[in-house]
Amino acid sequence: MRINILQHTPNEGPGAILTWTQARGHQTFVYHPYQFGQIPTADETDVLVLLGGPMSPNDDLPWILQERELIQTLLDADKPMLGACFGAQQITKALGYPVSKAPAKEVGWAPVYLRSHAIAGLPEQLTPLHWHEEMFEIPESAELLYSSDAVKNQGFVLGHHIVGLQFHLEALADNVREMVVNDYPYLEGSVLGQTAEDILKRPVPVENQQAIFEILDFITERK
Template identity: 65%
Template sequence: MRVNVLQHTPNEGPGAIQTWTQARGHKMYVYHPYQYGILPTADETDMLIVLGGPMSPNDDLDWIKQERVLIKQLLDAHKPIFGACYGAQQIAKTLGYAVHASPVKEVGWAPVTLQSQVIPGLPATSTVLHWHQEMFEIPDEAELLYSSKDLRNQGFVIEHEAIGLQFHFEPLADNVREMVVNDGAYTTGSILNETPQDILDTPVPADNEETVFKLLDYLNA
C-alpha cells in the first residue's frame, strides 16, 4: 500500500506513523506542499496522512485549497484519511464545517478521554501532546471520538474512512524535542501552563504509539 504523507512544517513529521508503515510493509511518500507546491494524485494514494502545521485551513493559499480538493476526491473514493491537528481541521473544512479560534490555546501534555467504542482496544484516557489554538466543528457524518476537559471537539471518526484528531499521538521522543527546540515559544498563553522544559521532561507515553497502530489499522481494515 502507498501511504502518502502531507507534511506542513519541518518540525512536525510522521513519527509513529512511519513506524506503522514500516511494520506493516507499506511504502511511505512524504510531500511538502507548503514548500514545493506538489501533491500526490488520488489515483496514486491508498491512504492519506495530513499532518499538523502552523497554518490555518482558512488561509487564502492555493496549495491549502488544493489539499482539500485531494481530500474530497479521496473521501468520494472511500480511501482512508488520517489528519492530525491542522490535518483534522482540513478534513472538517473539506466537508463544509467551520474551523475557527478555539476558546482555549492548548500547548503541552494533557489527557483526552475516549468518547466512542467504534475502534476496538483504545485506552479510555490518553495523555497526548497538544499544539494548537484553532479547532474544528464535528462533521454531522462523523462520530465524536475524543474530548478533553477544556475542549469537547478533540477527535472524530467517520466509519473506516477518516479520523481527525485535534492533538498529536504520533510524536516520538525525538519528534517532541524537535518541536520544542524550534517552536517552544508557542507555549506562551497556553491554558496548560507548561514551559518548553516541562514538555521535554515529560516522557512520551508508551501506549501512544500503540494507539497510532490501532487507529491506522482500523482505517486500513
Template identity: 55%
Template sequence: MRIHVLQHTPNEGPGSIARWSQKHGHEMTVHHPAHFQDVLPKAEDVDFLVILGGPMSPNDDLPWIAEERSLIAQLMAQHKPIFGACYGAQQIAKVIGGEVLDAPYKEVGWAPVKRVSDRIPGLPEKVEALHWHEQMFAIPDQAELLFSTDLVKNQGFVFENLLGLQFHFEPEADNVREMVANDSAYANDAKNALHQTGADILAHGVPSNNQGIMFLLLDYLVDQTN
C-alpha cells in the same frame, strides 16, 4: 499499500506513522506542499493519505490549502482511508462540511484526552497526548466525536474511513525534542492554558502507550476499506 504523507512544517514529521508503515511493508512518500507547491500526489497514486499538523490554518487563503482539500474530497469519494492530525484534522473537517474556529483555550503540552465514543474497539478511556494548537474543528452531524478534553470538547472524530485528531499521538521522543527546539516560544505563551514550558514538555516524556494507540487507529482505518 502506498502511503502519502502531507507534512507542513519541518518540525512536525510522521513520527510513529513511519514506523507503522515500515512494520506493514508499505511504501511511504512524504510531500511538503507548504514549501514545494504543486507537488501534491495524484489521487490514483494514493492508497492511504496522512495529513500532518502545521502553523497555518485551513481558513488561510492559499492555493495549496484549497488543493489539499480537493485531494481529500477525491480520495473520500474513492473510499480511501485518510488520517489527519491537528491542522490535518481541521482540513478533513472542512471537506465533510464542518468548520475551523478559534478554540476556547490554547493548549500546548501534555494533557489527558477522554474517549467519548465506543466506535473503535481497544481505545483506552483516557490517555495522555501532546497538544499544540489554538484552533479546533466543528464537525457536522454525520461525523462522530471520538475524543474530548476538559478545555476543548472537539478533539477527535471519525467518519466512515476518515479520522481526525486535534492533538498528537504520532510524535516519538526525538520528534518532541525537535518541536520544542524549534517552536518552544509557542508553548511559553501566557495564553497557553496548560501552563507548560518547552522544558516541561521535554521532562514529561512520551507516554509508552501512544505508539500502540497510533497503530490501532491506523489499522482501524485500513480495516474500513477491506
C-alpha cells in the same frame, strides 16, 4: 499500500506513523506542499495522512485549497485518511464545516477522554501532546472520538476510513524535542501552563504509539 503523507512544517514529522508503515510493510511517500507545492494525485494514493502545521485551513493559500480538493476526491472514493491537528481541520473544512478558535489554547501534555468505542482497542484515556489554538467542528455524520478538559472536539471518526485528531499521538521523543526547540514561543498563552522544560522532561507515553497503530489498522482494514 502506498501511504502518502502530507507534512506541513519541518518540525512536525510523521513519527510513529512512519514506524507503523514500516512495520506493516507499506510504501511511504512524504510530501512538503508548503515548500515545494507538490501533492499526490488521488489515483496514486491508497491512504492519505495529513500532519499538523502552523497555518490555518482558513488561510487563502493555493496549496491548502489543492489539498482540500484531493481530500474531497478521496472522500468520494472512500479511501482511508488520517488527519492530525491542521490535517484533521483540513478534512472537516473539505466537508463544509468551519474551523475556528478553540475555547482554550492547548500547548503541552494533557489528557483526552474516549467518547466513542467505534475503534476497538483504544484506551479510555490518553495523554498526548497538544499544539493548537484552533478547533474543528464535528461533522454531522461523524462520531466524537476524544475530548479534553478544555476542548470538547479533540477527535472524530467518520465511517470506517476517516479519523481526525486535534492532538499529536504520532510524536515520538525526537519529534517532541524538535517541536519544542523550534517552536517554544508558541507556549505563551496556553491554558496548560507548561514550560518548554516541563514538556521535554516528560516521557512520551507508550500508549500513544499503541493508539496510533490501532487507528491506522482500523482505517486500512478492508471491509
